[in-house]
Amino acid sequence: MLSVSRKPAEAEGPQRIGALAKLPVFLDLQGKRAVVVGDTPGAAWKAELMTAAGADVVCIAHGWQAEDLAGAVLAVIDAADAEEAAAFHAAAKAAGAICSAIDKPDHCDVQFGAIVNRSPVVIGISTDGAAPILAQAIRRRIETLLPATLGAWAAAAKRIRKSVAERLPAGGLRRTFWERFSERAFIEPTVPADIEIAPAKAAGGHVTLVGAGPGDAELLTLKAMRALQSADVILFDDLVSDEVLELARREAKRMMVGKRGGRASCKQEDINALMIKLARQGKRVVRLKAGDPMVFGRAGEEIAALDAAGIPVAVIPGITAALAAASSLGVSLTHRDAAHSVRFVTGHSRQGELPSDLDWRGLADAETSLMVYMGGRTGGAFAARLIGEGLSPATPVAVVSAVSRREETRWTGTLSELGDALMMTGVEQPVLVGIGQVFAAARVAAVSLEQVA
Missing domain, CATH: 3.40.1010.10 (Tetrapyrrole methylase, N-terminal domain)
Structure with missing residues (x-):
């Protein structure tokens, strides 16, 4: 097979900033008056959030008056209807307060989003009111990525920031210090009592x-x-x-x-x-x-x-693709009733042809689960060689293309049908072939993690 060479090429980077549905900002409420109107769980949660941010929160169950909003920086209401939300918004604006009407975006100056709290690191997530549950799902995923001690590292950064500015000149040395500091925040479980503030030694690549x-x-x-x-x-x-x-x-x-x-x-x-x-x-x-x-x-x-x-x-x-494919197919590669071993093999040699130096007799073991990588173009010949070594033509086979991706496709059948199946399904996407008794139980229909969660 003809091999064409190319040089490494720099890929175009992503757009630095796209259109924003809302501008994320962070409001300082420490010691400032905030008003929450409503006796609902939503209103109670907003009051708890503002209290956590240091606000002096006044809660009104119902029957609010315009004068209740005097001196408030932030006013929140869980209104009974749009008419009450509109009136509250107008009163808040007259009082110079920022207004948020829960679940009434037309009467909001700001909207609350999902929050990841590693204070002083605080991450706000907004879907512009379109999908609050999606925002919560995003929050859960971010939570898994951030160490619980990240807040302590951020607090330490705040504590030493002035000293760093005094001891390290602006520019490369200072930036390198903070880059190393930030890397440690994700690696070291605790913040050292004393953090050395000195030019970092040149790091090798x-x-x-x-x-x-x-x-x-x-x-x-x-x-x-x-x-x-x-x-x-x-x-x-x-x-x-x-x-x-x-x-x-x-x-x-x-x-x-x-x-x-x-x-x-x-x-x-x-x-x-x-x-x-x-x-x-x-x-x-x-x-x-x-x-x-x-x-x-x-x-x-x-x-x-x-x-x-x-x-x-x-x-x-x-x-690796073999394990992802097994999960996608709902197949245990080492099911004790069908397989006593698993083998990963390549479907083509350096020349792009069927490998001649594989242990073909060993691969034809009926009690082995065989996972063939890069076998899309040689699958038919691969099957013929196994059959020639004594493996039954009726051996179950599964083919998975573009495993785990949106365009994933699957086919199940027998070893004798493999060549025709690959010609039918095509090999434009990466193809993985599973051969063995375990694939008799392979499911063709996709089951997403969301369905089984």
Whole structure:
């Protein structure tokens, strides 16, 4: 098969700021008067929030008067109807107060959103009133990413901020100090009693091989997320999804270094040289690979090249396609009644043909679950070889294309039908083939996590 080479290319970065439905701002209520009208749970919750922010909150169950709003900075009402909300809004405006009418956006100067509280770090989430439950779901996901001690680190930053400004000149030295401080906030469980304020020693570059998983950004590990958020440069493969790349640090340079069978690909030696060059410039380089770097990801070659060049390298594993496909199909690859082992194999050689050096007799074991990567173009020949080695043509088979992505498709059948099935379904998307008795129970219809939550 003809192999076409291409050079690593810088990807266009995301737009820095798009249109905003609402401008997020943070209001200082410490020691200031706030009024809440209503005897509902919603009104009580708003009163609790404002009290937590240090406001002097006056609660009125019902029967409010315009004079009740005098001197208030913020006025909130859970109105019985739009007419009462409109009257309250007009009275608040006359009193010089900011108004919020719960669930009545037409009569609001501001709206409350979902909150992630790591005070003094506070994150507000708004859907412009369109989907409060969605805002809560977003909040829960952010909560999982932020250490519980983040607030203590932020408080420490506030405490030493003046000293840092006095001891470190504005510019690179000061920025580097705060970057290192921020990285520690996500790594160290406790804040040291004494934080040294001194110019940071020059840090050498390093490379982190990160598993991007099969495509669904929610399948990333927390470590992978943090690596993406701290990278200076991201070298990513063709199969890495846009959703995963969107989670990366906005300032990071992104470079496509795709390698894909039958398509224009970057040479491995060019990728190795680029990683070494960037790391020697002091860059934090993330080599972002689809699936898991250590499973058919050429991680061994890259680690060897980096070690030889004296570049520090770390690996963050990802969910490999075989495991994602098994989950999607509802299949246990090691079901004790059907399989005593699992084998991951490649479906094509370096030349793009069926590998000739595999243990074909061993692969034809009826009690093994066989997961074939990159076998879309050789699936028919693969099946014929297994049948020739004695595996039954009736052996169950499952094919999953674009696993975990919106365009995921599935097919189930038998080993004898595999070649025709691949010709029918196509191989434009990455294809994974599962062969073995466990796939007799594979489900074809998709079941989302939301359905089973």
